[in-house]
Amino acid sequence: MKITKKEVEYVARLARLALSEAEKEKMTAQLDSILQYMDKLNSLDTKNVEPTSHVLPLNNVWREDKVQPSLSREEMLANAPEQAEGFYKVKKVIE
Amino acid sequence: MKFEAVIGLEVHAQLKTKSKIFCGCSTQFGAEPNTQICPVCTGMPGVLPVLNKVAIEYIIKTSLALDCKVNPLSRFARKQYFYPDLPKNYQISQYDQPVSEHGYLDVQVDGKTKRLGITRIHLEEDAGKLLHEVGSRQIDGSYVDLNRTGVPLMEIVSEPDMRTPQEAHAYLIALKSILEYLDVSDCNMEEGSLRCDANVSIRPVGQKEFGTKAEVKNMNSFKGVQKALEYEIARQIKVTEEGERIVQETRLWDADKEMTFSMRSKEEAHDYRYFPEPDLVPVVVDEKWLAAIKATLPELSSQKKERFVKEYSLPEYDAGVLTADKNLSEYFEATIKGYANPKAASNWIMTELLAQLNAANKTIKESLITPKHMREMLELIDKGTISGKIAKTVFEEMFASGKMPDVVVKEKGLVQISDEGAIAKIIEEVLAANAKSVEEYKAGKTAALNFLLGQVMKKTQGKANPGVVNKILKDKLS
Numbered sequence: 226m227k228i229t230k231k232e233v234e235y236v237a238r239l240a241r242l243a244l245s246e247a248e249k250e251k252m253t254a255q256l257d258s259i260l261q262y263m264d265k266l267n268s269l270d271t272k273n274v275e276p277t278s279h280v281l282p283l284n285n286v287w288r289e290d291k292v293q294p295s296l297s298r299e300e301m302l303a304n305a306p307e308q309a310e311g312f313y314k315v316k317k318v319i320e
Numbered sequence: 321m322k323f324e325a326v327i328g329l330e331v332h333a334q335l336k337t338k339s340k341i342f343c344g345c346s347t348q349f350g351a352e353p354n355t356q357i358c359p360v361c362t363g364m365p366g367v368l369p370v371l372n373k374v375a376i377e378y379i380i381k382t383s384l385a386l387d388c389k390v391n392p393l394s395r396f397a398r399k400q401y402f403y404p405d406l407p408k409n410y411q412i413s414q415y416d417q418p419v420s421e422h423g424y425l426d427v428q429v430d431g432k433t434k435r436l437g438i439t440r441i442h443l444e445e446d447a448g449k450l451l452h453e454v455g456s457r458q459i460d461g462s463y464v465d466l467n468r469t470g471v472p473l474m475e476i477v478s479e480p481d482m483r484t485p486q487e488a489h490a491y492l493i494a495l496k497s498i499l500e501y502l503d504v505s506d507c508n509m510e511e512g513s514l515r516c517d518a519n520v521s522i523r524p525v526g527q528k529e530f531g532t533k534a535e536v537k538n539m540n541s542f543k544g545v546q547k548a549l550e551y552e553i554a555r556q557i558k559v560t561e562e563g564e565r566i567v568q569e570t571r572l573w574d575a576d577k578e579m580t581f582s583m584r585s586k587e588e589a590h591d592y593r594y595f596p597e598p599d600l601v602p603v604v605v606d607e608k609w610l611a612a613i614k615a616t617l618p619e620l621s622s623q624k625k626e627r628f629v630k631e632y633s634l635p636e637y638d639a640g641v642l643t644a645d646k647n648l649s650e651y652f653e654a655t656i657k658g659y660a661n662p663k664a665a666s667n668w669i670m671t672e673l674l675a676q677l678n679a680a681n682k683t684i685k686e687s688l689i690t691p692k693h694m695r696e697m698l699e700l701i702d703k704g705t706i707s708g709k710i711a712k713t714v715f716e717e718m719f720a721s722g723k724m725p726d727v728v729v730k731e732k733g734l735v736q737i738s739d740e741g742a743i744a745k746i747i748e749e750v751l752a753a754n755a756k757s758v759e760e761y762k763a764g765k766t767a768a769l770n771f772l773l774g775q776v777m778k779k780t781q782g783k784a785n786p787g788v789v790n791k792i793l794k795d796k797l798s
């Protein structure tokens with residue numbers, strides 16, 4: 226096995242995913258087969274191949290530093306589960 | 321056992337661009353909450369970030385000024401964590417390929433120059449702001465303002481080269497000066513455009529290995545950084561001497577209590593699972609572009625200091641004080657434009673003006689005494705219209721009201737009396753009234769002369785020309 230159930234639980238917790246026992250088993254098996262496939266890829270000789278930094282053959286794509294209108298606050302807050310006094314509202318965050 | 325501290329600083333500086341790093345929203349400080357946001361900076365599905373070119377130019381400028389090696393290729397990475405001020409649930413930052421690395425900054429501590437290494441400088445986006453109360457009113461949750469989300473942020477990471485809180489303080493002052501000279505950041509700690517976290521550990525003097533470090537956050541002034549470090553170093557020494565272990569943790573500085581407190585966060589929260597940002601293409605900086613940016617670098621404080629010494633024949637000390645702050649150096653140069661005595665200007669600016677501004681908690685930009693006020697006052701002294709002593713009265717009035725010096729002199733009747741006949745008359749009156757002092761002087765008690773001089777000045781409300789008084793007084797007594 227390339228990955229343990231414990232590691233799957235750890236990654237799920239970092240991603241705030243709640244997995245049932247059955248899902249954990251399923252994910253462990255799937256991730257295991259993905260990692261095995263990675264091993265297969267790793268067996269290729271890539272000594273003379275430049276690492277791909279991006280799938281597009283592009284770099285230096287910019288915008289100029291110009292202010293564009295933002296969206297209205299009403300529009301931006303429209304889909305928020307909770308809002309108050311022009312703010313997004315969330316459960317009390319204790320620091 | 322004697323301990324020494326090992327300190328490294330992480331400074332976050334907001335870049336002074338007009339628009340955000342990946343969208344066109346304004347970066348203006350102080351706007352109504354959530355009025356400078358759009359689908360890009362709030363991470364709505366399907367949007368794509370596009371890099372602000374000026375942000376890259378500013379960070380390259382900073383890199384060059386700090387002698388960092390600019391990487392020919394840099395790219396962005398996603399730093400993933402959950403917090404309500406981070407709408408995308410990841411921050412676009414840089415990881416293994418930052419914009420630049422391996423620089424340094426020379427600072428002066430106790431008259432000695434110390435070179436402090438800079439590990440790396442990278443570009444990232446700022447997060448939003450959380451409010452737990454509105455003014456002093458409690459709220460039954462937390463409020464999120466995303467105006468700050470996506471403002472370009474430059475993180476400057478130092479090497480763990482500092483050994484004392486004073487060195488850390490000197491590093492921050494020098495760094496702030498450079499960022500201000502480059503005009504790439506407002507560097508306002510109160511408004512949050514400059515933030516500083518510190519990594520600090522202790523070790524017995526002579527030991528090579530580092531001790532376990534604590535990360536200290538939440539310091540909102542340069543003095544606060546110094547105090548927090550002083551506290552934290554003392555705390556770690558005490559813990560160690562009591563035979564306990566230092567725990568690797570994040571601690572928050574409480575400026576009111578002047579103590580640091582453990583944040584008690586879970587260590588696993590620091591597993592950020594960085595991976596290359598697929599929505600942005602790499603940044604490639606070639607020699608030509610680098611040279612073009614280098615050509616736009618302004619004169620920095622160290623160069624300006626040298627020039628002030630050479631061009632204006634100022635002492636090293638004066639030149640250092642005047643050039644530490646960019647605005648002050650510009651004030652000085654504006655003052656001496658067409659004025660022949662730079663040292664006199666330097667004296668007045670360094671002593672009177674800086675002291676008064678300090679006492680009034682004002683910056684040089686807020687000074688009601690403009691360079692023009694200052695120059696005209698100096699000219700009045702040079703012409704003999706007012707004495708240096710009266711100039712102080714004029715100065716105070718200008719500082720308070722912003723009136724021009726000639727107006728103050730006229731309104732307050734402060735013109736210096738240099739007329740020999742008039743002064744001689746006053747001196748005769750003083751001598752007649754103080755026969756005892758005259759005798760004492762003639763008996764060889766020279767201090768009596770100062771007393772008599774003081775009496776003349778008192779009688780003229782300080783307006784008599786001291787040189788003339790001195791001369792006539794001596795003539796009459798001989």
Ligand SMILES: [Zn+2]
Binds near residue numbers: 345360470
């Ligand atoms: Zn935006």
